[in-house]
Amino acid sequence: MRFDQQVAIVTGAQTGIGRAIAERLASEGAAVVLADVNDAQPVAETIRASGARALAVRTDVANEASVVAMVEQTVQAFGRVDILVNNAAIAATIELRPFEQITATEWQRMQNVNAMGPFLCTRAVAPHMRQQQHGRIVNITSGTAFKGAPFMLDYVASKGALMTMTRALARELGKDFITVNAVSPGYTLSEGNLANQDFLATYREAAIQTRSVPRDGWPADIVGAVAFLASADAAFVSGQILAVDGGSVYH
Numbered sequence: 001m002r003f004d005q006q007v008a009i010v011t012g013a014q015t016g017i018g019r020a021i022a023e024r025l026a027s028e029g030a031a032v033v034l035a036d037v038n039d040a041q042p043v044a045e046t047i048r049a050s051g052a053r054a055l056a057v058r059t060d061v062a063n064e065a066s067v068v069a070m071v072e073q074t075v076q077a078f079g080r081v082d083i084l085v086n087n088a089a090i091a092a093t094i095e096l097r098p099f100e101q102i103t104a105t106e107w108q109r110m111q112n113v114n115a116m117g118p119f120l121c122t123r124a125v126a127p128h129m130r131q132q133q134h135g136r137i138v139n140i141t142s143g144t145a146f147k148g149a150p151f152m153l154d155y156v157a158s159k160g161a162l163m164t165m166t167r168a169l170a171r172e173l174g175k176d177f178i179t180v181n182a183v184s185p186g187y188t189l190s191e192g193n194l195a196n197q198d199f200l201a202t203y204r205e206a207a208i209q210t211r212s213v214p215r216d217g218w219p220a221d222i223v224g225a226v227a228f229l230a231s232a233d234a235a236f237v238s239g240q241i242l243a244v245d246g247g248s249v250y251h
């Protein structure tokens with residue numbers, strides 16, 4: 001029970017990788033807040049049924065007031081915030097397209113959710129973590145930013161931003177014993193990705209060919225790295241980007 005008495009916020013925890021992360025942190029003792037723009041109540045109920053504490057809070061991470069309210073609700077319900085996992089993103093719903101076909105409005109929304117969202121969430125939890133002199137922030141980035149994957153330029157740019165934010169925030173928050181790291185998944189068969197036929201056809205086999213461990217990746221493959229970075233064992237690890245992709249990119 002590594003996270004006994006600790007409180008974790010996982011954004012985008014209604015499905016996929018975020019849900020798997022929330023379930024893992026809860027199974028190791030954390031009270032979890034599932035902050036998702038969609039209804040995560042069923043996930044919270046499943047977690048509560050396992051004996052852990054969980055709260056679903058409807059949140060748009062790109063909306064400042066919504067994020068502030070979510071963190072207030074977290075502190076009201078559980079008294080503190082130890083862990084923030086910035087997982088929410090426009091991800092599995094992406095339509096692959098040449099960059100010329102991406103509109104300025106789509107570009108803006110992508111950056112707002114995938115890069116500004118983690119900024120807003122980090123800013124909202126920072127005072128609580130500073131007061132506690134303890135915090136773990138884990139950003140979920142993407143191997144596409146290392147590889148320069150084509151046909152999703154707005155997404156790749158947003159994940160590149162999140163990688164550099166990880167390093168700069170680690171420098172700003174470290175003196176208060178708050179670590180900031182990132183996990184960079186490779187192509188992972190989340191429920192959303194399994195439903196996206198375009199992604200499956202383009203990436204599933206192609207991703208396997210690039211891997212040292214040549215098999216599919218699943219949400220369950222990602223959660224151990226996140227739990228490690230959120231744990232006491234990672235107290236002296238900060239500003240790092242850990243690729244969890246079957247050994248596809250070395251950086």
Ligand SMILES: NC(=O)c1ccc[n+]([C@@H]2O[C@H](COP(=O)([O-])OP(=O)(O)OC[C@H]3O[C@@H](n4cnc5c(N)ncnc54)[C@H](O)[C@@H]3O)[C@@H](O)[C@H]2O)c1
Nearest residue numbers: 012014016017037060061088089091092142187188190192
């Ligand atoms: N699955 C992959 O192949 C893969 C690869 C690399 C990185 N990632 C990253 O891992 C994370 C999860 O991936 P996934 O495949 O589970 O994604 P997904 O698209 O299936 O799930 C994303 C979740 O975020 C939520 N969300 C979207 N916009 C939101 C907003 N504005 N506010 C709050 N919640 C919002 C969605 O409702 C959903 O629950 C994402 O950050 C993604 O970029 C995924």
